[in-house]
Amino acid sequence: MEEKLKEAFVEALMIESELVKDTLKYNEIDAWDSVAHMSLIAEIEDRFEIMLDTDDIIDMSSFAKAKEIVTKYLEK
Amino acid sequence: MLQDKWALITGASRGIGRATAKEFALQGAHLLLVGRDFEALKTLQEEIKIPSNIFICDVSNEQEIKELFLKIRKITKVLDIVVNNAGILYSAPLLMSKREDIEKVFATNFYSVVHISQYASRMMLTKKQGSIINISSVMGINGASAHSIYSASKASLIALTKSLARELSPHIRVNAIAPGVVDTSLINGMSEEKKKVLKERTPLQRFAKESEVAKSILFFATDMSSFITGEVLRVDGGLCSIEI
Numbered sequence: 001m002e003e004k005l006k007e008a009f010v011e012a013l014m015i016e017s018e019l020v021k022d023t024l025k026y027n028e029i030d031a032w033d034s035v036a037h038m039s040l041i042a043e044i045e046d047r048f049e050i051m052l053d054t055d056d057i058i059d060m061s062s063f064a065k066a067k068e069i070v071t072k073y074l075e076k
Numbered sequence: 077m078l079q080d081k082w083a084l085i086t087g088a089s090r091g092i093g094r095a096t097a098k099e100f101a102l103q104g105a106h107l108l109l110v111g112r113d114f115e116a117l118k119t120l121q122e123e124i125k126i127p128s129n130i131f132i133c134d135v136s137n138e139q140e141i142k143e144l145f146l147k148i149r150k151i152t153k154v155l156d157i158v159v160n161n162a163g164i165l166y167s168a169p170l171l172m173s174k175r176e177d178i179e180k181v182f183a184t185n186f187y188s189v190v191h192i193s194q195y196a197s198r199m200m201l202t203k204k205q206g207s208i209i210n211i212s213s214v215m216g217i218n219g220a221s222a223h224s225i226y227s228a229s230k231a232s233l234i235a236l237t238k239s240l241a242r243e244l245s246p247h248i249r250v251n252a253i254a255p256g257v258v259d260t261s262l263i264n265g266m267s268e269e270k271k272k273v274l275k276e277r278t279p280l281q282r283f284a285k286e287s288e289v290a291k292s293i294l295f296f297a298t299d300m301s302s303f304i305t306g307e308v309l310r311v312d313g314g315l316c317s318i319e320i
Contacts, residue, residue, distance in 0.1 A: 035243075042201035046153060051146055054194065 004047055005070055009063060012036065012043035022064035044070060077298045078105035082155050084148070084196065085109055086135050086188070087162030089116035091260035092211060095286035096159055096293050101126050103294065105157070108148055110135070135162045135188035136180065145195040155199040157297045160189040160233075161211045165262045166226040178225050185229035189236060197244055206248040209296045210237050212308065214256045214316045230254075234308050241306030249305040251296040256312025259283045279314030 009020045013031040026032050032040070041057055044050070044066070050073040052060075060066050083100050087093035089111030097107055101124035109130045111117050117130040129151055133144045148155070163185045166177060189210055200206025215223055216230025237252040244250060257263060257274055263283070275282055292311045295301050310316050 038198065039201055042198040045198055046202045049149070051142060051149065051195070053142075 001070065001074065002067060005044070005063075005067060008043040008047050009040065009066075012040040020063055022062065022067075024063040026061045048074065050074070077294070077300075078103035078157070080104070080106070081157055081297075082106045082108065082152050083157035083159065083297065084155060084192075085159040085161060086133075086192065087111060088120065088130075089113040091161075091262065092255070092258060092286050092289045092293075093159070093161040094120055095290035096161065097128075098124055099287065099290040099294050100157075100297070101128070103298075106152070108151075108155075110144065110162070135192065136183035138187070138191050141188065141191045141195065145199075149199070153199070154203050155196055156203070156206055158192060158196045158206070158208045159211070159293055159297070160192055160209065161293075162188060163211065163229075166229075167223055167265075168225070169222050170224050173225050181225050181229050182232075185226070186232045186236070189233060193236075193240060193250075197240075197248055200244075200248050204247040206244075207297050207301075208240065208244075208248060208250045209293050210250070210252040211293075212237070212252045212254045214254050214310060214312045217254055217308070217310070218316055237308065238306045245305060249296070249301070251301070251305060252308045253289065253292050253296070254308050254310045254312065254316075255284055255289050256310070256315035257283045258286060258289055260286055274315070277315065278312070282313065284311055284313060 006017060006020045010017050013036050015031045041052060045052060048070055056069045060069055078100055083105040085093050085097050088097050088109040097109055097120055100107060107128035109117050109128055110133050112132060112134055114132055121128050121130055131144055131147060133140045135141060164181060166181045193208055210233045212233040213230040215227040216234050219227045234252055237250050241250040289311050292309055
């Protein structure tokens with residue numbers, strides 16, 4: 001799952017995979033701004049075939065948090 | 077013009093939504109028809125004679141919208157066009173407008189469009205293209221006495237349209253249609269005298285046909301409007317300059 005999520009980040013944010021670590025945070029790099037966040041959500045939903053709640057979209061503030069949230073949906 | 081395009085239409089069981097479905101069907105779109113009246117949707121599905129899917133959904137309910145999109149995503153991963161047409165007309169003087177009625181009007185006419193746009197835009201972003209068309213009203217531009225709540229709900233759609241056009245650019249276009257009086261069941265409650273006065277005041281001297289509004293929606297759905305976003309198109313026969 002982590003690798004797949006990493007791919008989603010790379011694809012949506014158009015960044016190198018080395019940058020995608022637990023410490024990667026929303027708005028801390030230019031590539032992950034509010035506009036890119038929408039593309040990221042679309043990419044994650046598409047890859048994992050899930051539909052995120054608005055609260056989770058807001059909470060997805062780091063790669064670590066994204067893992068936690070996606071895991072929650074996959075376990076549903 | 078809409079070959080291989082996936083189009084979602086809310087309020088598809090009657091009126092402008094139904095006419096739009098027919099217009100889109102003629103252009104070869106894959107239709108996702110949303111409404112509350114299963115029989116009416118089923119009849120429409122049979123009439124348009126192209127493959128389509130029907131969904132029963134009360135768009136004033138956010139949870140039902142979420143479930144709608146979960147179903148849609150099982151059918152298609154792509155969504156090209158959304159017509160936010162579902163709405164309710166509400167006529168009451170301000171002093172007689174109850175909070176629960178106001179909330180119902182906004183839940184159907186405004187919040188539904190917000191939530192549908194939230195889900196739809198994410199699907200559109202995967203293909204980096206899309207067109208969202210919101211059905212407002214000339215009352216949302218001019219206002220109308222005894223229709224302050226309805227007018228406000230439609231005015232909010234115009235502000236939403238203009239803002240989303242910026243926010244969802246450059247991939248998704250967002251436009252609105254502002255019909256004047258349309259010959260649909262929504263005007264059934266209007267007196268014959270009022271209808272006569274309105275027709276006389278309208279430069280084109282008649283009400284719009286549903287199909288005429290549907291054609292303007294088609295314009296925003298196709299590449300004919302490929303460089304237009306954030307626009308509000310009045311389809312009112314020139315009525316907008318007078319009070320309804």
